[in-house]
Amino acid sequence: MMFTSVDYDKFRALRVxxxxxxxxxLIQDEANDTLTPEQLFxxxxxxxxxxxxxxxxxxxxxxxxFPIPGATVAEVxxxxxRGITQVRMRRYAAHD
Structure with missing residues (x-):
């Protein structure tokens, strides 16, 4: 099943x-053929x-x-x- 432009207009109106x-x-991937519609959704x-x-x-x-946007906590x-401690950085790194 493919969505039409009318379908996409509806999705845009709903912001989805x-x-x-x-x-x-997901529907086009045959690996998902065993999933229910609810699981796919x-x-x-x-x-x-x-x-x-x-x-x-x-x-x-x-x-x-950031001067180095790809930097990691390990590179601090x-x-x-500098006012930065390893303990504080480990605490920050443990959060999302």
Whole structure:
């Protein structure tokens, strides 16, 4: 089943176009043939929410204008005078 442009207009009106896109991809994948429609729908919702979360984090990182946006906690410089401790950074790193 393929969604039509009329269907996508409805999805846009409901603001669920990403869910529809994910659902369509799941339906087309033969590996999902054993899933119920409800399971497919809930998986599409989860995928769309995760995609939204990732996009939001990426946007916040861009807005923060970090000098090295791809840096990790393991690369933090703990030299004296920076006001950063390993204990505090491990605590921050343990949170989403």
């Amino acid at each position: 176009t990403h869910v529809a896109t994910w659902l369509e991809e 809930l998986t599409a919702v989860d995928d769309a929410l995760e995609s939204r979360r990732i996009n939001k984090v990426d946007k916040l990182i861009r807005q923060a204008a 410089d703990y030299r004296e005078g």
